[in-house]
Amino acid sequence: MSTIHIHNSLSGKKEAFTPLKEGKVGMYVCGPTVYQDVHLGNCRTFTSFDVIYRYLMYQGFKVRYVRNITDAGHLVGDVDTGAEDKMTKAARLEMLEPMEIAQKYTLGFHKMMDVFNNLPPSIEPRATGHITEQIRMVKDILHNGYGYEVNGSVYFNTIKFAQDNDVYGKLSGKIIDDLLAESRDDLKNQDEKRHPSDFAIWIKAEPKHLQQWESPWGPGFPGWHLECSAMSTKYLGTEFDIHGGGNDLKFPHHENEIAQNCGACGQSPARYWMHANMLLLNGKKMSKSAGNSVMPEELFSGNNDFFSKAYSPMVIRFFMLQAHYKSTLDLSDDALLAAEKGYHRLMEAHQSLQGLSYSGQGNASKEDEEINTLLNQAFADMDDDFNTAKALSRLFTLVNKINSFKSGHISLDTITETTFNRLKKEFSDFIFNILGLLDETQGGGSGNGEVVNGLMDLVINIRQHARSSKDWTTSDQIRDKLNELSITIKDGSEGSTWKID
Secondary structure, eight states, X not given: OOOOEEEETTTTEEEEOOOSBTTEEEEEEOOOBTTSOOXXXXXXXXXXXXXXXXXXXXXXXXXXXXXXXXXXXXXXXXXXXXXXXXXXXHHHHHXXXXXXXXXXXXXXXXXXXXXXXXXXXXXXXXXXXXXXXXXXXXXXXXXXXXXXXXXTEEEEOHHHHHHHOSOTTTTTTOOHHHHHHHOOOOOSOGGGSSSTTOEEEEEEOOTTOSSOBOOTTSSEXXXXXXXXXXXXXXXXXXXXXXXXXXXXGIIXXXXXXXXXXXXXXXXXXXXXXXXXXXXXXXXXXXXXXXXXXXXXXXXXXXXXXXXXXXXXXXXXXXXXXXXXXXXXXXXXXXXXXXXXHHHHHHHHHHHHHHHXXXXXXXXXXXXXXXXXXXXXXXXXXXXXXXXXXXXXXXXXXXXXXXXXXXXXXXXXXXXXXXXXXHHHHHHHIIIIIISOOOOOSSTTGGGHHHHHHHHHHHHHHHHHHHHHTTXXXXXXXXXXXXXXXXXXXXXXXXXXXXEEX
């Protein structure tokens, strides 16, 4: 088993990865808040950690991967005018129960993860299923002197914690004054708090609040940060190996998680903190309000104002893997066109390699050494903080070799049978088992049928929603674009079906 190095956000440097238990890894990644459809930035984060999960398992680790579902709380709004949590707001706007909202968008999230070929986690706990554990953690924080109750709400005492511990602010690199100035606790009752930087760990619920539970402090609901502390502790212990999430979660979410875990358990939760960077659109931060955003379905269907054509899920996944997870990634039409060409070139090389048969008497040579070196370098790149961008560059150098073997420009006699078999296996392993790509270029290959079925289910659902909303323009556009691809949709009393002509 090779040594993996991880850039630890907590220390700000790359460190050799040594799990707490030899051969086993506990990894927690912050999951979605299920009040709306998952966006592309989320998809990039979860795809990044899917590759990390895959690679750890490929290298022989037994991984317990925990990714939560936030289906309660998570405040939004203006601190001066009051706040409404995201689940309640979505339920009110869509005239549904909060659990209907949670179920609807959780199912949508799972479908999108399937479309991108992300493996399911080992455990996927929901916040609403762990209220008891969260109340217990609030009690422990109070007992240890790092919390206080006011009018049915409980707050974390950040000043006392910072005086007693040197960890607050370490993850985000902020000094205490910055933390005070940038605190984003979205409660209107700022006057209840002893200090502006204190944050709510249990929030008093008004009588009409749709999600509330009984507690020792009265009816209420947990603070956003609390759920991850409680669920990671339950399933991975008070200390575990890796905690991951998007870069935007460093502060306040992950910073406050560390404070809560230390305050309740006397222990910082994770030894290695990993953060995936954001996805840009044409060089700018994605923003719905600024009109600079595109949803995954809009990329798949081509129904958007930013791109010249539709792009498949695997082309988008391949595009995401062309950058290191810690780097920002700019989504543009030119970039996706280039990614599409690269993806097809990779798949064609794989098909060519699998079609080659070794019948020579090759001996070790310069060609033989170069192939083994490239394969070794690709694994070394993954060992170096999961650098998919560099690993892909090695694979494309191997693509040139494979194409030369196929054309006869280079004879297979220049490599040994052992090297040929290694190339055949590990080139395939890298593409499908480590990078998690599927071959969309030929029917039935490498799980292609499953992704096409999942994608078509998603497209039909989008079209059905358009028809229900009497958006005939979108409905007809989807039908016409599918017809151009020789896919026919038939609408019936029991729903829509599709077939490839």
